[in-house]
Amino acid sequence: MVATAAAPPMATGPQRPRHRSWIRLVVLLAIVAVVLYPLFWMIGASVKSQEEIVNNIGLLPRNFTPGNYADGWTNFDVSFARFFLNSAMVSLLTLVGNAVSCLLAAYAFARLKFRLRGLWFAVMIGTLLLPGHVLIVPQYILFRTLGLVGGEWPYLPLLIPQFLATEAFFVFLMVQFMRGIPRELDEAARIDGANAFGIFRHVILPLSRPALVTTAIFSFIWTWNDFFRQLVFLSNLSDYTVPVALTLFIDSTSQSAVGPMFAMAVLSLLPVFLFFVAFQRMLVEGINTSGLKG
Amino acid sequence: MALTTAPDPTRRGTGSVRPDANRRGTGRIRHGEGLAGYVFLSPWLVGLMGITAIPMLLSLYLSFTNYDILTPLSEVEWIGLANYERMFTSDPSWWHSVRVTLSFALIAVPLKLAAALGVALLLNRAWRGVGLFRGLFYLPSLLGGSVALAIVWVNMFNREGAFNSFLALFGIQGKPWVNDPDWALETLMVLAIWQFGAPMVIFLAGLKQVPTELYEAASVDGAGRFRQFVNVTLPMLSPVIFFNLVLETINGFQGFTAAFVLSNGTGGPVDSTLMYTLNLYITGFTDLEMGYASAMAWVFLIAIAIITAIFFSTGRFWVHYSDGEDR
Numbered sequence: 130m131v132a133t134a135a136a137p138p139m140a141t142g143p144q145r146p147r148h149r150s151w152i153r154l155v156v157l158l159a160i161v162a163v164v165l166y167p168l169f170w171m172i173g174a175s176v177k178s179q180e181e182i183v184n185n186i187g188l189l190p191r192n193f194t195p196g197n198y199a200d201g202w203t204n205f206d207v208s209f210a211r212f213f214l215n216s217a218m219v220s221l222l223t224l225v226g227n228a229v230s231c232l233l234a235a236y237a238f239a240r241l242k243f244r245l246r247g248l249w250f251a252v253m254i255g256t257l258l259l260p261g262h263v264l265i266v267p268q269y270i271l272f273r274t275l276g277l278v279g280g281e282w283p284y285l286p287l288l289i290p291q292f293l294a295t296e297a298f299f300v301f302l303m304v305q306f307m308r309g310i311p312r313e314l315d316e317a318a319r320i321d322g323a324n325a326f327g328i329f330r331h332v333i334l335p336l337s338r339p340a341l342v343t344t345a346i347f348s349f350i351w352t353w354n355d356f357f358r359q360l361v362f363l364s365n366l367s368d369y370t371v372p373v374a375l376t377l378f379i380d381s382t383s384q385s386a387v388g389p390m391f392a393m394a395v396l397s398l399l400p401v402f403l404f405f406v407a408f409q410r411m412l413v414e415g416i417n418t419s420g421l422k423g
Numbered sequence: 424m425a426l427t428t429a430p431d432p433t434r435r436g437t438g439s440v441r442p443d444a445n446r447r448g449t450g451r452i453r454h455g456e457g458l459a460g461y462v463f464l465s466p467w468l469v470g471l472m473g474i475t476a477i478p479m480l481l482s483l484y485l486s487f488t489n490y491d492i493l494t495p496l497s498e499v500e501w502i503g504l505a506n507y508e509r510m511f512t513s514d515p516s517w518w519h520s521v522r523v524t525l526s527f528a529l530i531a532v533p534l535k536l537a538a539a540l541g542v543a544l545l546l547n548r549a550w551r552g553v554g555l556f557r558g559l560f561y562l563p564s565l566l567g568g569s570v571a572l573a574i575v576w577v578n579m580f581n582r583e584g585a586f587n588s589f590l591a592l593f594g595i596q597g598k599p600w601v602n603d604p605d606w607a608l609e610t611l612m613v614l615a616i617w618q619f620g621a622p623m624v625i626f627l628a629g630l631k632q633v634p635t636e637l638y639e640a641a642s643v644d645g646a647g648r649f650r651q652f653v654n655v656t657l658p659m660l661s662p663v664i665f666f667n668l669v670l671e672t673i674n675g676f677q678g679f680t681a682a683f684v685l686s687n688g689t690g691g692p693v694d695s696t697l698m699y700t701l702n703l704y705i706t707g708f709t710d711l712e713m714g715y716a717s718a719m720a721w722v723f724l725i726a727i728a729i730i731t732a733i734f735f736s737t738g739r740f741w742v743h744y745s746d747g748e749d750r
Binding site: 150153154156157160161164165166167168170171174182183184186230233234236237238241242243244246249252253256258259260261262263264265266267268269270271273274289290292293294295300324325326329350354356357360361371372373375376378379380387390391393394395397398401402404405409410412413 | 455456457458459460461463464466467468469470471473474475477478479481482485492496542545546548550552554556557558559560561562563565566568569570571572574575576577578579583585588589592617624673676677679680683684687688700703704707708713716717720721723724727731
């Protein structure tokens with residue numbers, strides 16, 4: 130861990146008065162309180178009654194109302210179980226698609242020589258900064274022309290790009306990672322008679338596991354939270370993912386559903402939160418080393 | 424950092440370990456490897472063509488037409504520059520969305536980065552709790568872009584929300600912030616600033632790279648803590664500041680989810696949260712003016728390219744690379 134490794138030289142403060150570290154701690158705790166308040170307030174609101182969400186600023190409900198969860202779960206004609214299944218399916222398939230397709234492309238960029246490699250690499254870097262919103266209209270038109278929007282399996286427009294390595298972030302991350310794998314290993318495999326495919330299979334693939342895990346985690350979380358593309362491409366209630374379904378609560382402005390809305394909001398964040406708890410260190414290190422956005 | 428260490432694909436690893444590669448010269452491609460390269464690259468190439476390049480060209484073409492999704496592609500009408508003309512001369516809501524997006528980015532991004540840097544400085548000392556604090560501060564960056572958090576935000580800042588209840592503790596009469604055209608965008612800015620954890624982690628990594636000798640030297644020269652910050656920390660951190668600035672600005676321009684949730688997809692109240700991407704969505708998918716939306720997308724793309732170029736050209740004057748490498 131970087132923090133502990135750098136510890137001795139950073140703690141330069143023998144002459145610094147002790148109370149400064151107390152001030153720092155108090156300031157940090159205050160910031161933590163501000164940062165975490167919305168999250169705890171949301172969790173509290175999910176078990177509060179209608180009036181209490183409005184009147185009770187406190188985090189704990191006076192009237193414990195767990196029924197919000199049951200009400201929210203079945204608030205629409207389609208149950209949230211379906212929305213969660215849809216979201217899980219889209220997120221997991223995106224994860225697989227990104228991991229496989231970005232790894233293949235990264236191997237080509239990092240290790241193989243071929244004509245126009247420099248040009249293609251520059252193009253890939255260029256697409257890093259390309260805003261996804263710019264392409265949404267023509268992509269919609271293309272997928273619709275192909276009959277894939279609202280088709281038999283409406284998730285194809287969401288998933289096809291992910292199986293074609295269009296997330297340049299992950300390609301870039303893996304290229305950077307593979308550059309750290311010693312070339313001597315490739316060479317040894319080559320002497321043993323391995324060709325480019327053999328080297329990929331026996332050297333690069335097993336050694337790229339850390340980069341694959343980082344890609345998988347970020348892929349999942351970003352897709353789980355993603356709203357824009359899912360909003361554009363999904364139009365039938367039963368196909369909705371969790372984020373799209375949550376916006377239905379806003380449509381039905383009837384204030385009666387505020388508690389259930391919060392209950393479902395809490396549940397929708399649960400997978401991301403579990404990922405965070407399980408992979409906290411890796412997530413923080415991941416954006417450290419790759420400069421990924423959060 | 425990713426941007427500053429952009430890999431050079433033409434540079435092979437540390438010295439070639441393959442004698443034959445040296446003998447044959449660098450341009451030589453091993454037999455069969457060229458083919459293998461394209462085999463491995465093929466999914467990416469198909470994606471580049473089908474998902475990126477062709478849609479971009481299609482979008483460019485459509486931006487000169489009055490295409491809506493209802494008429495078949497073969498019957499669209501070429502209208503020349505009319506979409507662009509309309510955008511710049513007779514569409515006040517387009518100009519409005521530009522203003523909303525710019526003011527969002529101009530205010531939220533610097534504040535977010537200032538918060539990120541400030542907290543990073545507080546955490547940049549080794550003690551037991553650092554890892555925990557770092558994780559907790561990072562959490563909002565993972566959750567903040569979601570619909571769920573946007574819903575929480577809207578409810579915290581509405582008339583009877585938690586924020587007003589908090590103000591009431593001090594006897595201050597709050598407002599229905601999210602319904603007030605003067606304040607709705609500001610609540611979205613607060614949501615963006617709340618997610619300061621991601622740039623903070625990157626700042627922390629940068630702070631670790633600053634050699635302690637520099638602080639010792641400055642201290643010997645009699646520089647106080649403030650002088651040390653201005654003369655050592657800031658210049659040494661400038662590549663990371665630059666990186667965060669570029670990334671967060673581009674992200675800031677693309678804010679969509681929270682604005683959509685706050686306004687229920689309308690950009691309201693009174694267009695005060697009409698972010699550019701939301702305006703694009705409404706134009707393309709609610710009004711079905713896909714030709715016009717394509718023109719808007721292209722202007723957006725060019726604007727982002729120009730702003731990135733401005734960043735990189737001004738970066739030379741204030742971004743300091745300590746190893747003297749020309750990057």
